Amino acid sequence: MARRFSPRLILALFGMLVVVLLFAPWPGKAYSPSTRAIHIDATQFAFAPGRVQVQQGDRVILKLTASDVVHGFYLDGYGLQKRIEPGVTEEVTFTADRPGKFRYRCAVSCGPLHPFMIGELIVEANTPYWRALALVLVAALGMLTYLWQTGKYRSYQEVLSDTCS
Numbered sequence: 058m059a060r061r062f063s064p065r066l067i068l069a070l071f072g073m074l075v076v077v078l079l080f081a082p083w084p085g086k087a088y089s090p091s092t093r094a095i096h097i098d099a100t101q102f103a104f105a106p107g108r109v110q111v112q113q114g115d116r117v118i119l120k121l122t123a124s125d126v127v128h129g130f131y132l133d134g135y136g137l138q139k140r141i142e143p144g145v146t147e148e149v150t151f152t153a154d155r156p157g158k159f160r161y162r163c164a165v166s167c168g169p170l171h172p173f174m175i176g177e178l179i180v181e182a183n184t185p186y187w188r189a190l191a192l193v194l195v196a197a198l199g200m201l202t203y204l205w206q207t208g209k210y211r212s213y214q215e216v217l218s219d220t221c222s
């Protein structure tokens with residue numbers, strides 16, 4: 058005869074599992090927001106580096122320079138804009154609170170290939186994809202177990218009332 062669990066116990070168990078999944082620190086993927094200072098230099102017709110990667114929550118300080126003519130810096134998604142004159146370092150500070158890929162582009166027409174002056178900022182999400190997936194799986198499993206056990210519980214009671222009457 059299979060053991061039966063009360064619905065309340067099942068809810069409590071899976072609730073605990075969800076909490077553990079959400080808040081348990083995972084070895085090797087420990088996250089702590091840090092301050093990142095990144096130097097980006099603009100020349101005709103590229104940014105160096107053309108790709109910047111930060112962690113979600115990081116405080117990002119961009120130090121922008123232009124080494125030939127006047128350029129601009131515009132960051133999609135965050136709506137940051139700066140004009141960069143040669144010889145002057147411009148600073149842009151922001152918190153990378155939005156995960157995803159964002160393009161930064163030159164915002165000052167600087168020559169024929171100006172529209173192709175594009176770089177990419179990658180903000181890595183704090184919640185890894187597999188953790189979200191595990192949460193969905195546990196929730197689904199919890200619901201199934203709950204339905205299965207409550208169904209069994211009810212039928213067991215029906216059997217009891219049948220034999221007792």
Ligand SMILES: [Cu+2]
Binds near residue numbers: 165167168
């Ligand atoms: Cu430019």
